[in-house]
Amino acid sequence: MSRQLPARQRDVLNAIVELSEQCGYPPTLQELATHLGLKNRMTIHQHVSALKKKELVLWEPKLNRSMRVSSEGLRLLNLDNESNDSHLRAVPFSEAAPEEDAAEADAQPVGVPLAGRIAAGAPIDAFETPEFLTMESDYAQRGCFALEVKGDSMIEDGIYSGDYVIIKPSPSPTNGEIVVALLEDGSATLKRFYKENGGFRLQPGNSSMEPIFVSRASDLQIQGVVVGLFRKM
Amino acid sequence: MSRQLPARQRDVLNAIVELSEQCGYPPTLQELATHLGLKNRMTIHQHVSALKKKELVLWEPKLNRSMRVSSEGLRLLNLDNESNDSHLRAVPFSEAAPEEDAAEADAQPVGVPLAGRIAAGAPIDAFETPEFLTMESDYAQRGCFALEVKGDSMIEDGIYSGDYVIIKPSPSPTNGEIVVALLEDGSATLKRFYKENGGFRLQPGNSSMEPIFVSRASDLQIQGVVVGLFRKM
DNA sequence: AGGGATACTATACTTACGTATGGGTGCTCT
DNA sequence: AGAGCACCCATACGTAAGTATAGTATCCCT
Numbered sequence: 058m059s060r061q062l063p064a065r066q067r068d069v070l071n072a073i074v075e076l077s078e079q080c081g082y083p084p085t086l087q088e089l090a091t092h093l094g095l096k097n098r099m100t101i102h103q104h105v106s107a108l109k110k111k112e113l114v115l116w117e118p119k120l121n122r123s124m125r126v127s128s129e130g131l132r133l134l135n136l137d138n139e140s141n142d143s144h145l146r147a148v149p150f151s152e153a154a155p156e157e158d159a160a161e162a163d164a165q166p167v168g169v170p171l172a173g174r175i176a177a178g179a180p181i182d183a184f185e186t187p188e189f190l191t192m193e194s195d196y197a198q199r200g201c202f203a204l205e206v207k208g209d210s211m212i213e214d215g216i217y218s219g220d221y222v223i224i225k226p227s228p229s230p231t232n233g234e235i236v237v238a239l240l241e242d243g244s245a246t247l248k249r250f251y252k253e254n255g256g257f258r259l260q261p262g263n264s265s266m267e268p269i270f271v272s273r274a275s276d277l278q279i280q281g282v283v284v285g286l287f288r289k290m
Numbered sequence: 291m292s293r294q295l296p297a298r299q300r301d302v303l304n305a306i307v308e309l310s311e312q313c314g315y316p317p318t319l320q321e322l323a324t325h326l327g328l329k330n331r332m333t334i335h336q337h338v339s340a341l342k343k344k345e346l347v348l349w350e351p352k353l354n355r356s357m358r359v360s361s362e363g364l365r366l367l368n369l370d371n372e373s374n375d376s377h378l379r380a381v382p383f384s385e386a387a388p389e390e391d392a393a394e395a396d397a398q399p400v401g402v403p404l405a406g407r408i409a410a411g412a413p414i415d416a417f418e419t420p421e422f423l424t425m426e427s428d429y430a431q432r433g434c435f436a437l438e439v440k441g442d443s444m445i446e447d448g449i450y451s452g453d454y455v456i457i458k459p460s461p462s463p464t465n466g467e468i469v470v471a472l473l474e475d476g477s478a479t480l481k482r483f484y485k486e487n488g489g490f491r492l493q494p495g496n497s498s499m500e501p502i503f504v505s506r507a508s509d510l511q512i513q514g515v516v517v518g519l520f521r522k523m
Numbered sequence: 524a525g526g527g528a529t530a531c532t533a534t535a536c537t538t539a540c541g542t543a544t545g546g547g548t549g550c551t552c553t
Numbered sequence: 554a555g556a557g558c559a560c561c562c563a564t565a566c567g568t569a570a571g572t573a574t575a576g577t578a579t580c581c582c583t
Contacts, residue, residue, distance in 0.1 A: 064559090066559090082355050085541090086541070100561055121541080122316075215448045284522070288448070288519040290518055297529090318570060319570070328531075329531080330532055333532075352570090
């Protein structure tokens with residue numbers, strides 16, 4: 058098992074993600090240091106170097122703000138935030154950094170310009186709502202992952218084969234949510250989740266398919282709930 | 291009309307977008323300069339300052355790589371790339387920059403980790419496909435915008451009310467594509483586009499609705515074609 | 524003809540970023 | 554006890570980035 062990341066390195070990884078998300082661009086070593094309450098950049102330099110060697114972080118030497126968390130790095134964070142929910146945020150000694158985070162000021166979402174609303178028959182408010190539609194900014198950096206859908210089990214909910222569903226890891230969904238369920242035989246499906254009569258019902262969104270009933274919780278493992286859907290056309 | 295952006299400023303705006311996209315982080319003034327074939331950063335500094343004053347660019351003074359194109363800036367680029375297709379790429383004097391772009395090397399997409407494929411009944415390849423699902427990185431920075439859908443005109447194509455469609459501006463779609471059509475009466479709809487018999491047919495994806503026929507091209511304006519769909523759940 | 528906007532250049536200063544060097548403490552393992 | 558790791562610190566250096574100042578050339582406008 059190649060996993061066994063030192064606690065502080067995971068904190069750093071987390072901080073990179075957080076700061077990148079907040080500012081729209083990756084942090085510098087100094088910003089990371091003050092964010093984590095450290096007095097010296099060199100400490101961060103060592104940690105990030107270690108993370109780079111493990112290929113959890115992409116980092117061009119000598120290049121300002123070139124840090125990015127790799128695919129593996131993000132997945133590792135997902136897993137950790139899931140299983141280890143009692144873990145404290147970060148910030149080792151001083152709970153709040155003494156001076157305010159300079160980087161924390163100008164948070165602004167990155168996204169696709171949201172031009173307006175298109176109604177069937179009604180006029181379009183062309184370019185009147187200058188907002189952003191944020192997609193991966195909301196999900197990518199924090200806990201979520203994507204799955205490609207194969208099959209028609211949720212077609213009546215507008216989830217088609219070939220779509221991508223965004224999954225937020227959550228072992229205990231509420232009734233009616235669409236979940237990724239891992240069954241006892243090792244198969245995984247996308248179904249609507251209902252807890253009832255002491256058991257569970259997994260309801261497909263396809264009237265030609267039958268619901269699945271699971272009585273024992275140990276036979277059912279919920280990987281997460283669907284929080285978004287994306288389709289390339 | 292507040293629009294009338296000097297040609298070179300739009301080039302700079304474009305370059306910011308391109309380089310950001312390529313590297314995953316915003317460029318420096320120097321990188322922009324060499325990318326545009328300029329010998330001195332100061333030129334870029336002036337242009338970006340102008341862009342900042344017009345609020346087309348967000349830029350923290352003295353902060354490395356803190357440039358970002360604003361909402362207005364992106365929209366402006368969309369419009370320009372659309373209407374002014376004869377415009378040359380950039381690069382004023384020397385067509386190709388003499389030295390290779392240092393920033394151009396390590397392009398790597400940013401996105402949601404794509405964990406695997408979920409099949410109805412088949413086992414999930416849990417965490418075996420370490421790729422990324424890129425969403426706004428593919429669209430945001432280059433020409434596309436989003437619209438929120440209201441109505442059921444495309445429900446049989448899995449586009450529901452409340453979804454967001456990603457639109458790529460394109461005045462001349464090919465048959466069968468889903469387009470945003472602006473009709474002569476000022477209304478806008480989402481329909482499938484067919485050019486036939488010298489006229490146009492706009493086919494809803496809803497069998498309880500009738501297609502719209504338009505005979506004169508001047509009565510129909512295509513805002514763009516749907517290249518993606520996004521749903522928050 | 525003059526004013527102004529656009530566009531580019533050169534030189535030089537200041538700062539902050541990345542990095543090298545050299546320590547320090549506490550823990551675990553053998 | 555010593556080796557090794559995780560974790561932190563301070564100092565110092567080279568360089569690249571942002572910026573201030575100053576100057577040139579072209580074009581358009583009234």
